[in-house]
Amino acid sequence: MDTALAATSGTSSPTGSTTSSSSWFSGIVRGRSTKSVAPPPTVASSSVVAAISESVGKGSRKKQLKGALFKYGSNSAQVAFKTGDFTQQVVFIGGLTDGLLATEYIEPLSIALENNNWSLVQPLLSSSYIGYGTSSLEQDALEIDQLINYLINNENSEGVILLGHSTGCQDIVHYMKTNFACSKAVRGVILQAPVSDREYRATLPETPAMIDLAAKMISEGKGNELMPREADSAAPITAYRYHSLCAYMGDDDMFSSDLSEDQLRQRLGHMASTPCQVIFSMADEYVPEYVDKKALVDRLCRALGGAEKVEVEWGNHSLSNRVQEAVQAIIDFVKREGRSGWDDPWS
Template sequence: MNTSSALSSSTTSWFSSIVRGRSEKMGNPSMSSNANAGGGGVSVARKNHLRGALFKYGPKPAQVAFKTGEFKQQVIFIGGLTEGFLASEYLQPLSIALENEKWSLVQLLLSSSYTGYGTSSLKEDALEIDQLINYFINKEDSEGVVLLGHSTGCQDIVHYMQTNAACSRAVRAAILQAPVSDREYRATLPETAEMIDLASFMMREGREMDLMPREANPDAPITAYRYHSLCAYMGDDDMFSSDLSDDQLKMRLGHMESTPCQVIFSMADEYVPEYVDKKALVERLCRAMGGAEKVEIEWGNHTLSNRVAEAVKAIVDFVKREGPKGILGLFGCCTKSIRSGKDESEYD
């Protein structure tokens, strides 16, 4: 889901946090002592300022991640369309709360981050998520990860878990925050129907990777394939629409039943059309995933910027409860298979 309002603030705040964090560490003794508190290496200077490690997890220029805390367990935040670092208000307090539980918070950039989503795909996102988990397994001896998706990041998680990639076995649990339908939201825009027809025509002609006209998606260049994926009925991104049948939802989401899942749904999400029965929808989504935990945030908006404390509590409670389950034997198998193969040095 497109949250372009977060774009400008995200692109400035993440870099300034790194630059200012370095100067404050050198010139402010109290800040330096905070950085060492708890042994996790996380220091919050002020709102939306975090101290941690910025690193590359893959060969592409965009494949950069930011980690707060030095622990063997990681919660990986996967943002939605147009999002990048510090995409949601709850990430800063979440990093502190996770540090107290000996978990690191990781924010990653994908090739699809910021304005790259229009020329990317869920498939490419899944490959890059796998590279990040591979990095933690082989470079930092990770003991397991929890995937936390916001908006279209939820589609990324669902698609990734369906790939059965080797590193997906290191996923202890998944949290879907604001799993909403891009198609149903886009259907409220006047140009969408005509542009879906154009995208379908271009795909039939074998031009799925050609760009759509600017009016189809003013925020960023977008290919015919990605536009169709986001906007067309049963497109690749169409996983959470209220008009999908129970069988269709089960087909799209049913494989998640083997992973502990939490669905956090904002009951005042501005990207969900008024006609959608939100309570009925979240119930159906959880049922399609084999009984995922349901969390309804009353009056919560799409990013939960107005319900930060509730978001952090729900996430941390779930990580504490579900994170350690069923990981030892499965994760040991995963690390053995990855470390013994060519993947170990692929991203050195």
């Protein structure tokens, strides 16, 4: 049974798209231009739905996207794939083991974004695929900043929206807390499946002993050394990263249902100044059954400063069974004007 997507708005809402002859925030790296032109015409909602339906029916079977592959940093892993040739970009940050074409909605989303004059950028980070175990949120944040810097200098970017999936949500939240120069270019944030790695891994029998071992290794100055193979069957993982993902109040522990209101605000409160949307799957297989999902997403949205809430009934973790709802929610956010009274930092 298809279930309609329900969305409710809090105190924050996303920015819309406006174009100019030069980057709004080009003063970060070069002289600012104040000349502006009228925004491009928007595509009617029915056109967006038609594009989604067409791409889901055809493109998702082809598993193909046409675009440009480019390097944004010196590390061999630092390449990104861009579809569409526009000066506004949605940047997709995947979760653990993710790389290119990480979710089923990527292909139809790229088509819908192009119809609205936005590009989709899929970067590979050092942590992509099996690299997550030897990386960190800090390293990911540095590379996200490098990517946005590239888009500003080489693509005349007028602003980006960061779209995180799963653990990619933690990357984005951490990046926005760094106040790196290019974070000023972030016009909005979408968190799709912001769930707790710690609570999921707590359901695995080996986790308690591995947490104790990781803590012991860190105390002995061996945080960058690898854990035993049984700690993570998918990738080599350091004691630091394992502890970050699995331990209470580890660096990656941002969305757990047992965190207090103060702890959630401490971890998420800085997002209040950024338009934010939370897309939460109400049948997410990585959320333990004992967790009240409705209560959790409400608490997360409050801690984020009043983020927009989108609950996808029966949706799984990657929304592979609710592709159209996922794309529609993202497109609605991208197209929407900022809330009344919001101070546009590029005006």
